Amino acid sequence: MPPTPEPAALGEAxxxxxxxxxxxxxxxxxxxxxxxxxxxxxSVVTLRGRRTAGRGEHVGWTETAQHHFAAHARVAPRGxxxxxxxxxxxREVIAEPYDRAALEAAAIxxxxxxxxxxxxELASLTPxxxxxxVSFGKVADPVSEAQRHGEVELKVDxxxxxSDETYRGLGALGRVAILDFKMTGGNADHERxxxxxxxxxxxxxxxxxxxxxxxxxGRLSFDAPLTAARELAxxxxxxxxxxxxxxxDVRGGDRPGAAPRAGGGPLTRRTERHRADQPRxxxxxxxxxxxxxxxxxLRERRVSxxxxxxxxxxxxxxxxxxxxxxxxxxxxxxxxxxxxELVDFVRQTRMIAMATVGPNGQPHIAPVHAELDGTxxxxxxxxxxxxxxxxxxNPRVGFTTWKDGAxxxxxxxxxxxxxxxxxxxxxxxxxxxxxxxxxxxxxRIYAMRAPGA
Numbered sequence: 001m002p003p004t005p006e007p008a009a010l011g012e013a014x015x016x017x018x019x020x021x022x023x024x025x026x027x028x029x030x031x032x033x034x035x036x037x038x039x040x041x042x043s044v045v046t047l048r049g050r051r052t053a054g055r056g057e058h059v060g061w062t063e064t065a066q067h068h069f070a071a072h073a074r075v076a077p078r079g080x081x082x083x084x085x086x087x088x089x090x091r092e093v094i095a096e097p098y099d100r101a102a103l104e105a106a107a108i109x110x111x112x113x114x115x116x117x118x119x120x121e122l123a124s125l126t127p128x129x130x131x132x133x134v135s136f137g138k139v140a141d142p143v144s145e146a147q148r149h150g151e152v153e154l155k156v157d158x159x160x161x162x163s164d165e166t167y168r169g170l171g172a173l174g175r176v177a178i179l180d181f182k183m184t185g186g187n188a189d190h191e192r193x194x195x196x197x198x199x200x201x202x203x204x205x206x207x208x209x210x211x212x213x214x215x216x217x218g219r220l221s222f223d224a225p226l227t228a229a230r231e232l233a234x235x236x237x238x239x240x241x242x243x244x245x246x247x248x249d250v251r252g253g254d255r256p257g258a259a260p261r262a263g264g265g266p267l268t269r270r271t272e273r274h275r276a277d278q279p280r281x282x283x284x285x286x287x288x289x290x291x292x293x294x295x296x297x298l299r300e301r302r303v304s305x306x307x308x309x310x311x312x313x314x315x316x317x318x319x320x321x322x323x324x325x326x327x328x329x330x331x332x333x334x335x336x337x338x339x340x341e342l343v344d345f346v347r348q349t350r351m352i353a354m355a356t357v358g359p360n361g362q363p364h365i366a367p368v369h370a371e372l373d374g375t376x377x378x379x380x381x382x383x384x385x386x387x388x389x390x391x392x393x394n395p396r397v398g399f400t401t402w403k404d405g406a407x408x409x410x411x412x413x414x415x416x417x418x419x420x421x422x423x424x425x426x427x428x429x430x431x432x433x434x435x436x437x438x439x440x441x442x443x444r445i446y447a448m449r450a451p452g453a
Contacts, residue, residue: 013122015084017111020049022078026058026070041066045073047106054110058102069099076103083111133177143169146176153177155203158193160185167196178221181205191216201241207441211237307374311445312339314375318444330407330446337408337447345401345408345447346372352401352410354379356390364390370399377410377440382433383421391416397440405450412442 025046030039043058043066058069077089087104094100112118120127135155139145142156143166155178156170170176179193180203190205194216203221205212212220221241315336322331337345346352351367358364364386370379377399381387391397391414399410420437427433 010119010123014108014111015082015087017083017115017117019081019083019086019107019111020079020114021047021076021081021086021107021110022050023048024074024076024078026073028063028066028070043070043102045069045102045106047076047103047110049110050114052110052113054106054108054113056102056105056107056109058098060096060098065096065098069096069102072099073103083107131177135180138182142166143173146170146173151175155180157182158185158189160189164192164196167193171196176200178203180223187212194219203243207235207237304374308339308343310375311342311372314442315339315342315445315447318446322446326446330409330448335448335451337406337449341449342408342445342447343372345403345406346370349401349403349408352379352399354381354387355398355400356387356414357394357396358386358390359393375442377412377442379438379440380424380435381438382424382435388416388436388438391438399440406448408447409445410440410442411444412440414438414440 025048026043027046028041028043031042032038033040041060041063043060045056045058047054047056058066060066060069072094075093077086077093081089086107090103090107091100094103119125131153133153133155134149136142136145136149136157138157138159140159140161142159142162146154146156153175154173156176157180176197178201179197181190181193183204183206185193185206190202191213194200194202194213198215198219200219201221202212202216202219204223205220211217217237218240220237220239221243222235222239223243315338319327319331319333319336350369352370353365354368354370356364366385366387368379368381368387370377372378395413395415397412397414399408401408415438417437417439421434422436424433424435
């Protein structure tokens with residue numbers, strides 16, 4: 001793909017396109033897909049107007065989802081619109097993200113046909129050949145699996161147990177385009193893979209605080225963490241490539257067709273979709289900021305709009321990807337706090353229970369003072385605590401806090417801030433004590449309002 005143009009300009013150009021919708025039709029069928037285990041359900045919605053048509057595919061996984069969409073797609077708005085206005089009106093009557101994505105794709109297609117233009121013209125880009133890859137899941141012998149697929153390029157899911165010989169075999173194929181880590185591995189694993197296949201994209205390596213080599217960073221790609229362009233701000237580093245899928249989340253505030261930049265310059269992307277949600281306001285009756293804490297070694301900071309946006313993106317992503325059990329208990333959307341509410345909630349609860357894992361797998365739990373700064377928790381612990389020792393060997397940590405029926409849970413990876421050792425107030429015995437500062441990069445958050453709030 002060519003570099004992404006300025007997202008605001010492309011989004012505005014698309015939103016301004018005239019659109020006439022005279023008819024809506026949807027056809028449900030199946031596609032033979034061996035990796036799916038048989039026939040994969042699919043449907044295509046067609047919008048018609050001015051003797052031309054625009055089409056969008058619905059990518060829901062079940063026949064139920066496909067038939068539900070076919071029955072409801074016909075309520076999509078008709079008449080003459082600007083594309084952006086039509087998309088906003090469509091979202092008023094269509095609730096499901098996959099449904100919205102299919103209809104919006106069809107509307108963009110129709111508007112481009114009616115306007116006798118293309119995304120390339122709107123973005124001032126020259127069309128380039130499209131590269132296709134065969135994608136297969138994690139296997140013990142990826143070289144043999146690759147040979148089953150002929151001479152096409154490949155996207156390969158990485159297994160941690162692969163040997164250096166396996167990587168050499170993949171490199172010798174000369175057609176591995178993407179290595180997908182699925183948010184696994186350590187820096188050593190990522191760098192080993194990159195050395196073996198320096199031209200392959202390194203997709204979704206589990207981020208670590210010490211970062212990657214400049215060479216790997218130049219081939220870095222993120223997919224799973226992203227459902228919107230604004231979530232780039234929540235990433236530990238800015239990638240050279242991103243993969244935004246239209247159907248992941250299409251909801252209020254979308255601007256059709258926009259996509260972000262990454263790295264130090266234009267972003268290379270593999271799809272063309274961006275969600276830009278409107279800021280969420282605190283509901284009436286939600287408490288405001290709490291008084292400033294004292295004697296914790298922390299100072300309350302005002303959280304910037306960018307950090308609030310990144311925090312909101314993380315909250316939204318956590319809810320969408322929650323396991324069924326979590327979704328049934330603490331991750332249902334109607335009770336989720338907004339980012340601003342969560343920041344205020346953490347300020348008011350004052351104490352948070354922190355859990356770490358000891359060297360033999362035993363849990364260690366203790367209350368700590370913490371400050372939420374975007375997608376980072378900042379806290380201090382005493383220099384001689386087991387929590388400080390635990391995170392040296394296992395940086396994965398968890399936190400929870402609750403008050404008046406509301407609850408918040410955080411998961412992340414902690415690191416000690418170098419040179420942060422400082423004097424603290426004496427303990428009950430009168431002995432002097434010192435604290436260190438920890439920073440926790442949050443990877444998952446569930447924050448639930450009290451019932452009726």
